[in-house]
Amino acid sequence: MVKRIGIIGAGTAGLQLGLYLLQNGVEAKLFTDRRPEEYAGMRLLNTVAHHHVTVEREDLLGCNHWPSDQYGYFGHYYYVGTPQPLEFYGNLEKPSRAVDYRIYQPRLLEDFIARGGQVEYAPVAHEDLSTISEQFDLLVVCTGKGPFGQMFSPVPESSPFDRPQRALCVGLFKGIREPETRAVTMFFSPGAGEMIEIPTLSFGGMVNALVMENHVGGDLEILAKTKYDDDPKAFIALLLEKLRKHYPTCAARINEDEFDLANGPLDILQGGVTPTVRNSYARLDNGRLAVALGDVQAVVDPVLGQGANMASYAALVLGQAIVAEDVFDERFMEKVDAARKDRVLCATRWTNYMLDGLGNLSPDLLNFIGAISQNPPLVDEFTENFNYPEKQWDCFSSAERTQAWVATRLASSTVDPQVAAAE
Numbered sequence: 031m032v033k034r035i036g037i038i039g040a041g042t043a044g045l046q047l048g049l050y051l052l053q054n055g056v057e058a059k060l061f062t063d064r065r066p067e068e069y070a071g072m073r074l075l076n077t078v079a080h081h082h083v084t085v086e087r088e089d090l091l092g093c094n095h096w097p098s099d100q101y102g103y104f105g106h107y108y109y110v111g112t113p114q115p116l117e118f119y120g121n122l123e124k125p126s127r128a129v130d131y132r133i134y135q136p137r138l139l140e141d142f143i144a145r146g147g148q149v150e151y152a153p154v155a156h157e158d159l160s161t162i163s164e165q166f167d168l169l170v171v172c173t174g175k176g177p178f179g180q181m182f183s184p185v186p187e188s189s190p191f192d193r194p195q196r197a198l199c200v201g202l203f204k205g206i207r208e209p210e211t212r213a214v215t216m217f218f219s220p221g222a223g224e225m226i227e228i229p230t231l232s233f234g235g236m237v238n239a240l241v242m243e244n245h246v247g248g249d250l251e252i253l254a255k256t257k258y259d260d261d262p263k264a265f266i267a268l269l270l271e272k273l274r275k276h277y278p279t280c281a282a283r284i285n286e287d288e289f290d291l292a293n294g295p296l297d298i299l300q301g302g303v304t305p306t307v308r309n310s311y312a313r314l315d316n317g318r319l320a321v322a323l324g325d326v327q328a329v330v331d332p333v334l335g336q337g338a339n340m341a342s343y344a345a346l347v348l349g350q351a352i353v354a355e356d357v358f359d360e361r362f363m364e365k366v367d368a369a370r371k372d373r374v375l376c377a378t379r380w381t382n383y384m385l386d387g388l389g390n391l392s393p394d395l396l397n398f399i400g401a402i403s404q405n406p407p408l409v410d411e412f413t414e415n416f417n418y419p420e421k422q423w424d425c426f427s428s429a430e431r432t433q434a435w436v437a438t439r440l441a442s443s444t445v446d447p448q449v450a451a452a453e
């Protein structure tokens with residue numbers, strides 16, 4: 031018998047799960063509050079970079095409409111604003127890519143419909159879930175908005191914060207020249223904030239996302255509190271002043287006559303994210319189980335670009351389990367949880383570690399940054415491992431591990447190349 035799966039929410043988690051299920055002979059129905067044609071007129075949703083492991087999943091799903099040789103980026107530049115600034119570059123093994131989600135999500139929704147997926151357009155209310163679940167073998171919840179988030183209780187040991195750790199100001203901008211190689215640039219301004227610059231495909235072509243992660247109470251926090259709409263010129267002047275002071279190598283690439291939001295006033299977002307990990311599943315009023323996927327299960331601050339990438343990973347893990355299993359009971363949930371846990375938990379832990387370490391200038395983290403800045407193979411490995419948060423957590427989960435990670439690699443890099451070639 032063909033299995034039937036209901037999916038609440040058509041973000042990256044719901045869409046990629048839906049496409050995987052259709053590809054594998056499972057009937058899937060998406061419930062969403064947005065039609066494809068509504069996205070173009072919406073405020074910026076986020077500024078998401080898909081690491082190349084996620085792009086490879088899109089290739090498998092047949093939904094990579096934005097080839098990396100045209101739209102991808104090839105590595106990370108790093109700028110650390112210490113008294114003697116550090117600047118270095120790390121390569122990715124394959125290109126990663128960022129597409130404005132107001133383009134990406136409706137396109138995948140259209141793919142889903144074209145492949146025979148069913149869609150119901152209406153906001154789902156929490157009290158509808160039991161009734162909806164009766165139509166399906168399994169219900170997957172892929173939105174954490176309002177009561178949906180509260181259905182899945184937080185896991186306290188993995189949710190150390192009760193408030194956002196950064197005051198975010200995020201926008202898509204025109205007028206910033208690309209650096210020599212198309213790449214993400216991660217800027218660190220000790221004591222004030224971090225900024226991630228991401229080459230992004232938006233409506234008019236390639237633009238730059240600036241993800242400003244401002245420390246609460248610091249010099250940059252004002253960027254999260256000043257409204258562009260109140261006085262666009264004054265906002266841009268303030269932003270330029272802060273960029274010159276904290277992120278001068280970005281400011282140096284800006285043409286101030288052109289610099290502005292790329293597509294108009296909807297291209298900016300301000301606010302914050304409280305990092306939270308929640309239980310993987312919940313029991314509905316009718317006794318059936320619903321499984322959590324994406325941000326509703328684990329939401330992270332965007333500083334390391336992990337949220338959608340782990341949602342995509344978890345969607346495929348869940349999809350594979352749905353295809354492989356016939357009974358969606360607690361044992362099913364336990365197996366899904368075990369299969370996705372390492373990636374999801376390590377992404378959250380590593381992100382929380384970096385928020386804390388960059389905020390408090392952790393000596394272990396600063397020593398690590400100092401060491402990789404002098405050693406291209408190390409910075410390449412660190413950069414590539416943005417794809418694999420569990421490898422990053424292998425490095426950062428204790429000071430001993432961080433020191434050993436650096437020491438082992440430095441020791442092996444001193445091997446005489448002639449001896450190595452003869453082995």
Ligand SMILES: Cc1cc2nc3c(=O)[nH]c(=O)nc-3n(C[C@H](O)[C@H](O)[C@H](O)COP(=O)(O)OP(=O)(O)OC[C@H]3O[C@@H](n4cnc5c(N)ncnc54)[C@H](O)[C@@H]3O)c2cc1C
Pocket residue numbers: 038039040041042043044061062063064075076077078079080152153154155172173174175200241299323324325326332334335336337338339340341
């Ligand atoms: C500024 C910013 C930058 C980011 N940068 C990155 C990055 O570089 N890399 C990365 O991997 N992640 C990044 N993220 C995180 C990423 O955006 C999320 O992790 C990801 O989009 C979560 O996908 P999702 O499918 O779980 O949820 P969502 O994308 O939130 O999808 C939820 C869906 O449910 C629908 N919905 C909501 N309520 C209802 C309802 N009542 N009834 C029906 N449908 C409903 C919504 O319309 C939406 O389609 C960033 C986030 C932010 C805020």
